Amino acid sequence: MTGPLVVEDVALSFAGVKALDGVSFRVEPRTVHAVIGPNGAGKTSCFNVVCGVYTPERGTVTLGGNRLTGLPPHRIARLGVGRAFQNIALSGRQSVLENILLGRHVLTRSGVLAAGLRLPGARREAREGRERAAEIAGLVGLSRLLDRPAGLLSYGDKKRLELARALAMEPSVLLLDEPVAGMNDEETARTAEVIRGVRDRAGVAVLIIEHDMALVMDVSDRVTVLDFGRLVADGTPREVRRHPEVLRAYLGGALGEDTDGEDTAGEDTGGEDTGETARRHEEDK
Numbered sequence: 013m014t015g016p017l018v019v020e021d022v023a024l025s026f027a028g029v030k031a032l033d034g035v036s037f038r039v040e041p042r043t044v045h046a047v048i049g050p051n052g053a054g055k056t057s058c059f060n061v062v063c064g065v066y067t068p069e070r071g072t073v074t075l076g077g078n079r080l081t082g083l084p085p086h087r088i089a090r091l092g093v094g095r096a097f098q099n100i101a102l103s104g105r106q107s108v109l110e111n112i113l114l115g116r117h118v119l120t121r122s123g124v125l126a127a128g129l130r131l132p133g134a135r136r137e138a139r140e141g142r143e144r145a146a147e148i149a150g151l152v153g154l155s156r157l158l159d160r161p162a163g164l165l166s167y168g169d170k171k172r173l174e175l176a177r178a179l180a181m182e183p184s185v186l187l188l189d190e191p192v193a194g195m196n197d198e199e200t201a202r203t204a205e206v207i208r209g210v211r212d213r214a215g216v217a218v219l220i221i222e223h224d225m226a227l228v229m230d231v232s233d234r235v236t237v238l239d240f241g242r243l244v245a246d247g248t249p250r251e252v253r254r255h256p257e258v259l260r261a262y263l264g265g266a267l268g269e270d271t272d273g274e275d276t277a278g279e280d281t282g283g284e285d286t287g288e289t290a291r292r293h294e295e296d297k
């Protein structure tokens with residue numbers, strides 16, 4: 013990893029709606045960092061700013077000191093920001109291995125012509141690419157399914173293949189948008205292991221958006237909480253779970269279970285009206 017991903021004072025609006033309003037946080041190398049918040053909090057907008065899909069009105073994003081803001085998404089990807097999309101867009105007829113290799117295209121130097129002419133450099137690159145793709149498949153638990161067409165995989169395996177394809181670009185930071193959405197408990201647990209493996213075995217930082225609070229609290233080293241485009245808390249899972257603003261944003265419910273057995277859901281948050289935020293979110297829908 014080249015260094016931290018630093019989001020600094022980022023602001024973005026849509027027709028007067030402040031999707032992000034002065035958001036700053038940093039993702040340290042080799043950590044799992046979650047961005048959470050109620051619907052419409054600005055999580056997806058934040059990802060889109062990091063990836064270069066949106067250019068913020070104010071603020072910057074840097075990776076290891078290199079400025080990403082203002083660069084097109086493909087340049088940002090080459091600089092080390094990988095993304096696995098929420099909507100699965102795999103090539104169903106191609107095998108697991110071939111799908112991972114598609115993700116490596118961005119790294120292949122010798123190009124299609126050289127490969128077609130079977131030049132030695134291209135052949136070596138192709139062999140190394142296949143070896144690395146197989147390693148990545150191992151990292152996400154798909155080693156035994158290398159030759160299987162992606163279209164025949166289970167839902168959970170498809171999501172993990174999508175993750176592998178993003179890893180094939182050899183990112184320093186991997187962005188995962190709801191990696192366990194729609195998964196049962198067993199698949200969620202497998203994916204949690206994969207996320208830890210990406211951090212610990214591949215040495216890649218993982219930035220996730222996720223609504224599954226149990227997963228977030230389980231795998232994250234750090235959590236950034238957004239609400240109405242503003243950062244309301246940033247800290248370890250334990251710290252944010254107890255943060256009054258976080259409890260207010262979530263009405264205490266989703267974050268109430270504490271590992272030390274204390275129930276923080278019923279804690280007095282000091283707010284005048286804990287129902288206010290929820291009502292506003294309901295109105296927004």
Ligand SMILES: Nc1ncnc2c1ncn2[C@@H]1O[C@H](COP(=O)(O)OP(=O)(O)OP(=O)(O)O)[C@@H](O)[C@H]1O
Nearest residue numbers: 026029030031049050051052053054055056057058
């Ligand atoms: N392309 C867009 N056009 C107009 N408004 C948008 C657009 N994208 C996001 N917004 C608005 O910006 C705010 C933040 O939205 P965003 O999608 O970033 O939130 P989110 O936290 O990802 O929500 P969710 O959990 O529902 O996906 C919302 O008020 C949303 O309606």
